[in-house]
Amino acid sequence: MSLASGTKLARVDEIPEAGGKIVDVGGVSLLLTRSGDAVHAFINRCTHAEYRLERADGRLLTQEGRFVVCHAHGASYALDSGACAGGPCTKNLTRVAVEVRSGEIFAA
Template identity: 55%
Template sequence: MTILARLDALADPGAIVVEYEDGAGVRRSLILTRAGDHVAAFRNVCPHAGYPLQRADGRIVVQEARYLVCMAHGASFTLTDGACAGGPCNGDGLERVGIEVAQGMILLR
């Protein structure tokens, strides 16, 4: 399994962008989110326009401790399941990625 991040690197509530190399040697970008005991991972691609969600400085905006906000067009997604919560995502949520948390580490399945 691939280690994505330490759990304590992820604020509660919060979100971070991490990158990893897949089995074909391609760099992939994910968003890891945390809300209490719930940790999730999503592909870092807004379904509205295909852009990454983070700001120019690499940070993800978490609004009201419940939503991720895409910096390109303002689409918002729930922190826990990536569902569209408003804006131009028109009901399309983020693509979930399988992870697990073990011994304080967030691992890609």
């Protein structure tokens, strides 16, 4: 992964509350999630079969405002930690460090 520190990823208000957004920046696809003011970022790859998490139409499947669900085989991950929460995954999503400044999200 080659994402330079300080790279702008998105604005906090672009991420749905208790949901997520996929962004492609610098050749890296990321899942950004938000709960209130807390923002988290993960590599956009299901740990089960290495697919991107979103559907072909770009929509991201979330469940109960707590999980993101891989479109391919239903692997579920916690929005706040990326922890494998069900389905065929065996590992957590890979976390990417971010920081929020003035409502914008940057790679840390």
